[in-house]
Amino acid sequence: MSKREHPILHRDDPAKEPLVGHIKVTRDDWLNVARDVLVSDGVAEVKVLALGQRLDVSRSSFYWYFKSRKHLLEALLDDWEARNTRTIVAQCELPADTIGEAVGNFFKCFLNPDLFDRGLDFAVREWSRRDGAVRQRIDQADRERLAAVTQMFERHGFTPYEADVRARILYYMQLGYHALDVREPMQARCDRLAGYLKGFTGQEASDEVLATMIAYAKEQDGKQ
Structure with missing residues (x-):
């Protein structure tokens, strides 16, 4: 035909x-x-x-x-890096007037599934437990993500040491939050936002920054 x-x-x-x-x-x-x-x-x-x-x-x-299943698996890893690592780096590099606003840009990755695929990230981490080459890519991705968060803090006046420590607290906390599959209403998370930002940055976030972040969080929650 x-x-x-x-x-x-x-x-x-x-x-x-x-x-x-x-x-x-x-x-x-x-x-x-x-x-x-x-x-x-x-x-x-x-x-x-x-x-x-x-x-x-x-x-x-x-x-x-x-060419082969191996080629497909390599494509999956490339896709994971583009979906997750590249977006975190890009969000951390966005212009921000304050560190609170900058951290808000980072948080958007974990509120918006279009910016970070949580399920995919943990699937690749599980895969890495049985494949040394994938483990190396996971380690490299974590280094790149941490470097981006660290540089974000440094751009807002934090010393290299403090930026490194705060970046690790922020990044490891966020991954752990999802690894534990914490389930709570978005309103409860929003109620703690001011305290979270104070803990992560050591600075009080402005009402404008808080309002913007809360509006974004609730908008994304409403889509899911």
Whole structure:
């Protein structure tokens, strides 16, 4: 049959209905489904045949985009770095008049899933427990993130030593918060915001900074 009779359709959203018929999946389709499996089931379940079954396409489609499963796994790690590490660095580098505002930019990563994929981050960390090469990438990512937070504090007048210590307190606290899967109403978190910022920075945040951060937090909470 002709291409006109069977138009090529593209599907980049793994939440859509399974693909059937003469439909071409994209590289992002394979990557999206692989990421979903990595987060939900772990790296051992990221298998070409199983992913193809989820997409309802043959494995030949996979090899159009990836040389091997190893190539796909490398792409997943690159995707994780772009989604999580690069965004944290970018948020820390945003202009800010005060350290309170700067920390607010950092916090946005953990309020907005478009800026930081928490499930993906911990899936990669779990993966690293069994793969030394992935562990090295995790360690490098943590160094880059900590360096960005440290430099953020330094730009606001903190000494290198104090910036380093405060960066670690802030970063490790935030990852630990999610690792423990803390569940509390957003209002409760907002009620502690002034105290959190004072603890992290040693300075009182302005009412304007607090109001802006609380509004952003509640807006993101309302989307989830």
